[in-house]
Amino acid sequence: MILACPRCATRYLVGEEQVGPQGRKVKCTSCGDVWIAWPQPDEAEPPLQAPPEPPEPLTELPEFKHPRSHARPQRPKNRRALWFGLAFAITGVGAAALVFRQDVVRQWPGAARAYAAVGLASS
Numbered sequence: 001m002i003l004a005c006p007r008c009a010t011r012y013l014v015g016e017e018q019v020g021p022q023g024r025k026v027k028c029t030s031c032g033d034v035w036i037a038w039p040q041p042d043e044a045e046p047p048l049q050a051p052p053e054p055p056e057p058l059t060e061l062p063e064f065k066h067p068r069s070h071a072r073p074q075r076p077k078n079r080r081a082l083w084f085g086l087a088f089a090i091t092g093v094g095a096a097a098l099v100f101r102q103d104v105v106r107q108w109p110g111a112a113r114a115y116a117a118v119g120l121a122s123s
Contacts, residue, residue, distance in 0.1 A: 001040050007033040022055045
């Protein structure tokens with residue numbers, strides 16, 4: 001049988017024996033809402049006019065696990081390698097701008113002032 005949380009609509013697949021004929025209090029693992037789950041009536045039986053009295057509350061509520069995990073995506077295991085790669089790329093761009101400064105100024109004349117500001121002549 002499938003139970004659906006009335007607050008967040010998260011669905012759970014549970015056996016009818018876990019709910020029982022008298023119904024059972026259940027708790028949603030996604031939002032924490034607590035409600036009473038009733039067994040689904042057989043289609044041959046006519047629907048009940050009013051639900052039976054709720055069962056005595058359990059001292060311990062069962063927590064049904066959702067089939068799909070809502071876990072956060074895992075971070076890369078080796079973050080140092082990512083930072084090292086980023087630093088290497090930035091250093092490479094800076095070195096290329098230094099070595100090829102004449103080509104940079106030829107393509108972008110405004111860069112000559114930036115090179116002059118740090119004490120480098122573009123020619």
